[in-house]
Amino acid sequence: MRKRALSRWFNQKLQQSKLSTLMVTCFIAFNLLLVSVIVWLAYQSFSAVTFTEISKARLALLNESTRRGFDFITGVTGTAYSLTSNRELSALLETSGKGRLTQIHQRREVSKILDHTVVVSEGITSVELYTDAFNGVAITTEDRIYPVNTISDSEWFVALEQADGAWVPLRENESGHSLIGYAQRIFNSRGNTVAYVLIRLSRADIVRRFADMPMVLDGQVLLVDTAGNVIMHMGDSAPEDQASSTVSAQNVIPLVDSAWIQEYAERGDDGFEVVSGQSGSAQLVLYSRPAMLQWRLVQTIPVHMLLSPVREAGWKVLAIAVTGLLCSAILACLFVRRIVHPIRQLIKRMRQLEKGDFETRVQLSFTEEYAHLAYGFNHMASQLTTLMEQVREESRAKRAAQTGLLEAQIKPHFLYNTLDMIHWRALDYEAKDISRMIVQLSKLLRIGLSGGRLFIHVRDELEHARCYVSIQSERLPFSIDYQERIDPRVRGYYIPKIILQPFIENAVIHGHPKEDMLRIRVHIHEEIGDEGTRVPSGIVIRMLDNGQGLPEGWRMEDTSGIGVHNVHQRIQLYCGAHYGVRIGAGELGGVEVIITLPRIEIEEQLNQWLGGENK
Numbered sequence: 001m002r003k004r005a006l007s008r009w010f011n012q013k014l015q016q017s018k019l020s021t022l023m024v025t026c027f028i029a030f031n032l033l034l035v036s037v038i039v040w041l042a043y044q045s046f047s048a049v050t051f052t053e054i055s056k057a058r059l060a061l062l063n064e065s066t067r068r069g070f071d072f073i074t075g076v077t078g079t080a081y082s083l084t085s086n087r088e089l090s091a092l093l094e095t096s097g098k099g100r101l102t103q104i105h106q107r108r109e110v111s112k113i114l115d116h117t118v119v120v121s122e123g124i125t126s127v128e129l130y131t132d133a134f135n136g137v138a139i140t141t142e143d144r145i146y147p148v149n150t151i152s153d154s155e156w157f158v159a160l161e162q163a164d165g166a167w168v169p170l171r172e173n174e175s176g177h178s179l180i181g182y183a184q185r186i187f188n189s190r191g192n193t194v195a196y197v198l199i200r201l202s203r204a205d206i207v208r209r210f211a212d213m214p215m216v217l218d219g220q221v222l223l224v225d226t227a228g229n230v231i232m233h234m235g236d237s238a239p240e241d242q243a244s245s246t247v248s249a250q251n252v253i254p255l256v257d258s259a260w261i262q263e264y265a266e267r268g269d270d271g272f273e274v275v276s277g278q279s280g281s282a283q284l285v286l287y288s289r290p291a292m293l294q295w296r297l298v299q300t301i302p303v304h305m306l307l308s309p310v311r312e313a314g315w316k317v318l319a320i321a322v323t324g325l326l327c328s329a330i331l332a333c334l335f336v337r338r339i340v341h342p343i344r345q346l347i348k349r350m351r352q353l354e355k356g357d358f359e360t361r362v363q364l365s366f367t368e369e370y371a372h373l374a375y376g377f378n379h380m381a382s383q384l385t386t387l388m389e390q391v392r393e394e395s396r397a398k399r400a401a402q403t404g405l406l407e408a409q410i411k412p413h414f415l416y417n418t419l420d421m422i423h424w425r426a427l428d429y430e431a432k433d434i435s436r437m438i439v440q441l442s443k444l445l446r447i448g449l450s451g452g453r454l455f456i457h458v459r460d461e462l463e464h465a466r467c468y469v470s471i472q473s474e475r476l477p478f479s480i481d482y483q484e485r486i487d488p489r490v491r492g493y494y495i496p497k498i499i500l501q502p503f504i505e506n507a508v509i510h511g512h513p514k515e516d517m518l519r520i521r522v523h524i525h526e527e528i529g530d531e532g533t534r535v536p537s538g539i540v541i542r543m544l545d546n547g548q549g550l551p552e553g554w555r556m557e558d559t560s561g562i563g564v565h566n567v568h569q570r571i572q573l574y575c576g577a578h579y580g581v582r583i584g585a586g587e588l589g590g591v592e593v594i595i596t597l598p599r600i601e602i603e604e605q606l607n608q609w610l611g612g613e614n615k
Contacts, residue, residue: 023332023336023339023340024329024332024333024336027328027329027332027336028325028329028332031325031328031329032325035321035322035324035325038321039314039317039318039321042317043310043314043317046310046313046314047307047310047314050307050310051284051303051306051307051310054306055272055284055286055306056272058272058284058286058299058301059270059271059272059286059288062270062286062287062288062297062299063270063288063289065288065297066288066289066290066291066295066296066297067291073291075121075122075123076121076123076124076182076199076201077165077182079117079121079124079127079199080165080182080184080197080199081184082117083113083117083127083184083186083197084165084184084185084186084187084197086113088109088113089110089113089186090186090187090188090189090194092106092109092110092113093106093110093131093133093186093188093194093195094133094188094194095133095134100136100137103133103134103136103137104137106133106134107134107137107143107145108143110129110145111141111143111144111145114127114128114129114143114144114145115144123201123208124199124200124201125200125201125202126144126199126200127144127197127198127199127200128144128145128146128197128198128199128200129144129145129146129195129196129197129198130145130146130147130148130150130151130195130196130197130198131145131147131148131186131194131195131196132147132148133194133195135147148196151196151198154168155169156168156169156183160183160185160196164184164185165182165183165184165185166182166183166184167180167181167182168180168181168182168183168198180200180201180206180232181198181199181200181201182198182199182201183196183197183198183199184196184197185197206223206232206234207234218299218301218305219283219299219300219301219302219305220233220234220299220300220301221233221234221297221298221299221300222234222261222297222298222299222300223295223297224261224287224295224296224297224298230261260275260285261298268289268290269289270286270287270288270289271286271287272284272285272286272287273285274303281302281303281304282302282303282304283300283301283302283303284300284301284302284303284306285298285299285300286298286299286301287299339367342362342367342370342373342374343370345362345363346362346370346373346374346377349361349362349377349381350377353381353384358381358384358385358388359381359385360381361377361378361381362374362377362378392611396610396611399573399574437471437474440467440470440471441467441471443463443464443467444464444467444468444471447460447461447463447464447467447497453497454496454497454574454610455494455495455496455497455574455600455606455609455610456494456495456497457491457492457493457494457495458486458490458491458492458493458494458495458524458539459491459492460497461495461497461498461499461500462484462486462500462522462524464497464498464500464501465482465500465501465504465522466482468501468504468505469482469504469520472504472505472508476508478513478516478517478518479516479517479518480508480517480518480519480520481517481518481519481520482504482520482522483519483520483521483522484522484523484524485521485522485523485524486522486523486524486525487524487525487526489526490524490525490526490539492601493539493599493600493601494600494601494605494606495539495597495600496567496570496571496574496575496597498567499541499567499570499571499595500522500541500543501563502563502564502566502567503543503563503564503567503593504520504543505563506563506564506591507520507543507545507547507590507591510547510548511545511546511547511548511590511591513545513546513547513548518545518546518547519544519545519546520543520544520545521543521544521545522541522542522543523541523542523543523544524539524540524541524542525539525540526538526539526540526599527539527540527596537599538579538596538597538598538599539596539597539598539599540594540595540596540597541593541594541595541596541597542592542593542594542595543592543593543595544586544588544590544591544592544593545586545590545591546588546589546590547589547590547591548590549585549586549589549590549591550583550584550585550591556568556581556582556583564581564583567581567595568580568581571595571597574609574610575597575598575609576598578596578598579596579597579598580595580596581593581594581595582594582595582596
């Protein structure tokens with residue numbers, strides 16, 4: 001239910017969104033997706049190509065380092081051969097049958113030869129000699145001559161017994177800084193082994209060979225022999241104490257296992273592969289071609305370190321893409337605003353048109369589609385204005401025709417009756433009464449015609465009613481008590497003419513008062529409207545008589561009289577549906593007529609009502 005409500009809310013908001021918001025959002029979303037895909041594909045392709053090229057370049061550098069770095073091996077073996085072939089050294093090692101002083105002198109001379117060899121040979125840490133020729137001579141000064149039993153327990157000593165010389169691994173506790181060494185036997189003139197010479201090489205001696213190519217020492221670098229054994233570690237991944245202390249191959253755990261090293265060490269070529277390290281991170285492993293002694297370098301570099309320049313370039317490209325995206329978003333907002341502006345103007349003009357402003361127009365836009373819309377709207381507004389004017393003219397003509405017809409129905413009817421009454425009165429009475437009646441009749445006709453005007457002042461309408469009552473009083477057998485109570489402020493207001501006479505006539509003809517006197521009361525006052533119920537302000541005319549009243553079940557819709565319908569229709573035709581006539585029984589008997597009319601104070605308001613602008 002919650003997901004459905006959320007979906008419904010999202011769809012509703014999407015339907016109610018502005019066109020500009022939708023366009024800008026779609027544009028930014030599309031550009032963001034496009035830029036993301038392009039940047040991701042470019043980064044992947046560029047990183048793959050760059051990684052391959054970097055790997056090939058580093059492999060070539062590793063091969064060159066292997067070739068140049070192990071050139072010193074020839075010098076080490078040459079130094080060993082020079083010592084073993086040195087006749088002076090061989091003669092000094094012959095101590096059999098010689099005195100103690102002679103042996104001490106010989107030992108000193110041998111020590112000098114060893115020290116001189118270390119001085120003249122570059123890249124050698126020390127030269128040691130293992131022999132039993134001087135076991136009987138006490139050591140007075142420190143030298144590099146040791147008994148054979150010192151190395152008899154070493155693993156490499158057994159292998160040396162089977163060869164004249166060999167490269168041997170050295171343990172950490174044998175010497176301060178040594179890692180590997182080259183050992184060779186020294187023979188006497190009879191072919192017997194009289195000594196073993198051991199040339200030690202330190203980590204600093206080997207690393208110095210690669211100092212001119214610092215990238216070779218990136219990551220972890222392993223010196224691997226022909227059997228795949230790790231002889232030495234170099235590089236940043238080695239323990240911190242390797243730079244200043246003797247480090248054994250067994251004390252450092254390589255990032256690649258021995259099985260992998262042995263598998264690739266058996267090959268005679270070079271190459272590189274990406275493997276997963278012990279921490280789960282990807283590692284690039286490069287292995288060089290074997291050197292002179294079939295030794296090779298195996299370099300392990302974290303992939304993230306190789307691709308760090310690529311990532312930096314990727315971030316820069318991403319920053320440029322985001323900047324371009326922001327710029328395009330700003331341009332899109334401006335462009336969309338430019339496109340949507342004519343539509344907003346059209347909506348604004350439509351709202352003005354809804355409020356009745358038919359003179360509003362839309363300016364033509366530079367876009368063809370918007371120009372068509374603007375032209376259509378302007379044409380529609382012009383047509384509506386023309387049609388409204390036609391409707392108003394037709395309404396005025398219709399009202400004038402209906403008014404003329406209704407007045408034509410009233411005036412002849414009353415005029416004929418009055419003339420007939422004057423005829424009979426002239427027979428019965430003298431001419432003075434006839435003269436007075438003719439005067440009243442002339443006033444009646446003057447006010448009734450009113451120069452063709454539809455509205456007259458309240459005071460003129462009252463004068464018209466009084467003339468009618470005066471004439472009727474002369475011809476009827478009963479007297480008429482006619483009284484007016486008028487608010488002085490409404491005497492100058494405009495009302496439709498001849499609206500009181502028809503109801504006075506009904507009271508006179510159909511009232512039949514029970515007494516000898518017919519009482520007619522006319523009360524006109526101003527009434528303030530109510531904005532809450534939308535009742536407008538206006539004039540209320542209340543007329544009461546003491547006649548017989550209305551028949552039971554009487555309704556104004558069912559009456560056949562011309563006068564009542566005429567007044568009601570004219571009021572609604574001129575003033576609108578809010579106004580008209582209501583007829584009912586009076587509180588004290590007789591008939592009560594209530595006429596509601598608009599408040600029209602000046603000529604300009606009258607013209608607006610006649611033009612239909614206030615309805």
